[in-house]
Amino acid sequence: MNIRKTSHASSAGAALAAAGRVYVLFIVSLLSAATSTKTILMADALMTLTVRNNVTYTSRPLMVHCFSGDNDIGEKPVAYGGEYAFDFESMLWTKFWCDLKPDSYFHAYFVAWEYGYGDGNDPYYFHASSAGAAGGGVFVLFIVFLLSTETIPMASAAAVTVIVYNNVTYTSRPLLVHCWSSDDDVGGKYVSFGVEYTFDFEPILTGDKKTKYWCNLEPDASWQAYFVAWEHGYFGGDGNIGPYYWYAGDDAVHGRKDYSACDDSYTWEWKHK
Known part of the structure; x- marks a missing residue:
């Protein structure tokens, strides 16, 4: 699957400069419970990813597209306060991709995997939010918080x-x-x-x-x-x-x-x- 991810922040800055400064803050925070045990999941286990929309600066639904190598249900609109749930099959260190778009100018694109974030058992929570102020220009900041994470190393050849x-x-x-x-x-x-x-x-x-x-x-x-x-x-x-x-x-x-x-x-x- 060829999916292009392109940011248009510069064109957005020109369009919004006359209207005043807009500060957009996307915080993608990972919430996972700490555990003292490591569990290796079998191939038929399902992992759950949850994205919650708390973007307040626009009334448009948050467009969310998450997928793994084997599972893809396409892009879905998520209304303010709503949650998007995506289940994918685990194959040990299974990577998944997400692309979040609050409007036609900005997006957050990230790659993760179930054993890199959390303990591999609980759902993975991503929280999208925004903060607005006044002035002139556009400021975009993407922050990824990794909380209570534990990474299991995997033997591999050199990249x-x-x-x-x-x-x-x-x-x-x-x-x-x-x-x-x-x-x-x-x-x-x-x-x-x-x-x-x-x-x-x-x-x-x-x-x-x-x-x-x-x-x-x-x-x-x-x-x-x-x-x-x-x-x-x-x-x-x-x-x-x-x-x-x-x-x-x-x-x-x-x-x-x-x-x-x-x-x-x-x-x-x-x-x-």
Whole structure:
């Protein structure tokens, strides 16, 4: 699933400056009970995530979209004072993603997992709230509070690193880059000209399986390059040869072992949307 998450805080600031300063404070607080025991859940156990809407600066319902690798019920509107409940199947350190939108300008996007937050037994509570004042300009602050958390370490191989370099010169707009694997996704990021984007993901450990990752690059609203790769399939080697470089230029996106030369075997042309 390719889900783009883009913040428009800068455009919101221009729109609201004339009306006075608006301070928007999103507090996403995690409430979980402390426990002295650790419980490993079986694959058929269900985890519950609850999001409560306490955003007061707008009358619009809070749009909430939470999903895991196996469960996704889509985006749901949550009225003020209401709660959104999402159940997903646990597969030991199961990650889940949430995107919260109080209006068309702001959102909070986060990634969590059931054994990283809380003790793995109680529901996970996220509380969205806002605070308003007067003045001029827009101030947005996202705070994530981790209360009574306990993380169980998981043995894994070293993370694989993907690096995308923006050398697109025909437009002054930053390059929108979104890379993800089946377990790791930090959303889309804007990358300025001459700047690198770095994405780390966990490889699969067993057998001869190859961990796939996906990337979608957009230099403007009309063109994009979308490709699928894997850590053992590009540039040969045993998967431990270092970062995977992608060079975004005006003609195409080129894969390369380093910055010395492009590898024409791994070239992805820009496609019209």
